[in-house]
Amino acid sequence: MDRTPDEIASTIQHTEVGPTADRDRIIELCDECVEYGFDGAMVLPCWVSLARERLDGTDVTVCSAAGFPMGGDNRIAKAAAVRDAVAAGAEEVDVMPNIGYLKSGMDEKLREEMELVVEASGDAVCKAMLELGALDEAESERITELAIEAGFDYIKTSSGWGEGGKATVERVEFLAERAPEHVGVKASGGIRTLDDANELLDAGAELLGSSSGVAIVEGGRGDGEY
Numbered sequence: 001m002d003r004t005p006d007e008i009a010s011t012i013q014h015t016e017v018g019p020t021a022d023r024d025r026i027i028e029l030c031d032e033c034v035e036y037g038f039d040g041a042m043v044l045p046c047w048v049s050l051a052r053e054r055l056d057g058t059d060v061t062v063c064s065a066a067g068f069p070m071g072g073d074n075r076i077a078k079a080a081a082v083r084d085a086v087a088a089g090a091e092e093v094d095v096m097p098n099i100g101y102l103k104s105g106m107d108e109k110l111r112e113e114m115e116l117v118v119e120a121s122g123d124a125v126c127k128a129m130l131e132l133g134a135l136d137e138a139e140s141e142r143i144t145e146l147a148i149e150a151g152f153d154y155i156k157t158s159s160g161w162g163e164g165g166k167a168t169v170e171r172v173e174f175l176a177e178r179a180p181e182h183v184g185v186k187a188s189g190g191i192r193t194l195d196d197a198n199e200l201l202d203a204g205a206e207l208l209g210s211s212s213g214v215a216i217v218e219g220g221r222g223d224g225e226y
Contacts, residue, residue, distance in 0.1 A: 001202055005217040006037055008197050011206065013040040013063055013092075013186075014213035015160070023050065030054040036217050040092060042209060044068075045085050052089025063092040066117065068129070069161035071096035075113035079120035092125040094186075094209075095152075096159055099131050102143050110143075114150035127154035127186055132174070133165020144178050155179060156186040160209060166190035169203040176204025194219055 014036075016029045026047045033041045033055065040061035043051050051062045066081035067073050073081070082093050095117045101110040118126050128147035132140050147155050155178075157171045158164025165171075167187035175185045187200040188209035197208055197216055210216060 001198065003198060003201065005194070005219070008194060008201075008208075009037045009213070009217045010039055011197070011201060011208050012038045012213045012216065013042045013061070013207055013209045014038040015042040015188075015209050015211045017042060017044050017065065017068070017161075017211075021047075023047075026050055027054055030060070032214055033060040034058050036214060038213055039207060042094070045081060045088070045090075048085055048088040048090045061091045062089050063094065064088075064090040065094045065096070065129075065159075067096035067098075068094070069096060069159045071098050071129075071131075072100065075116050078113065079116045082117050082120040082124075082126070083122075086120075086122060086124045090124060092127065093121055094127040094129055094156060094159075096129045096131075097143065097147070099134060099143075102135070102139055102146075107142060107146065111146055111150060114146055114152070118151040125153045126151075127156050128152040129156045129159040129164065129188070130175075131158050131162070131164035132171045133158055133189070134163035140174065141178075144175065148178070148180065148183055152183065154184040154186045154207065156188055156209070158189045160188040160190075160211075164189055167196075167200055167205075167208075169199055172200050172203035172205045179204075192216065 042063040186207040187205040191210040
């Protein structure tokens with residue numbers, strides 16, 4: 001299905017989570033979101049209040065992340081980070097689960113963490129970054145099931161950083177086939193062109209996380225890392 005640039009833009013959570021991003025870049029990101037009609041602005045927790053102020057009165061959603069990008073914070077710290085982001089104005093929080101727990105067979109420990117961060121998100125939308133590129137098929141099945149059971153609003157192909165890998169049609173289809181009606185699918189990682197976006201949306205993604213949002217809707221190729 002071919003979509004207009006405006007239709008594609010309405011699915012993109014325009015992302016700037018690089019460690020060197022400064023205040024001016026966050027303001028620019030927010031302004032790009034308004035100009036191009038992106039779904040949301042994804043920023044690091046320290047910039048949530050600035051994004052909330054800049055985007056006040058617009059339809060752009062303020063998004064942030066917790067436990068990002070490694071997932072190794074303890075569950076209390078992750079829950080606190082989620083609450084802090086929501087208090088600062090984040091309407092959506094993407095959370096990185098502890099993949100090491102999963103690979104250690106510590107599923108109950110991971111379940112406890114997931115349930116705690118979902119509870120901490122309150123009325124905000126909470127998404128699980130599943131890092132499918134770092135998992136085998138059995139692990140992918142387990143973490144997807146755990147995330148759905150924990151109550152996440154979205155399951156996401158990866159953080160876009162680290163070992164999570166590129167968003168692919170196969171990974172999106174994997175999640176879309178397992179997501180119940182009330183759980184959405186977000187694709188992140190290496191989405192740089194209009195063709196990339198269309199293919200992932202056709203596969204079942206409802207949201208796209210990308211730092212190449214402007215290039216995508218202008219029909220070019222982004223050079224962003226995530």
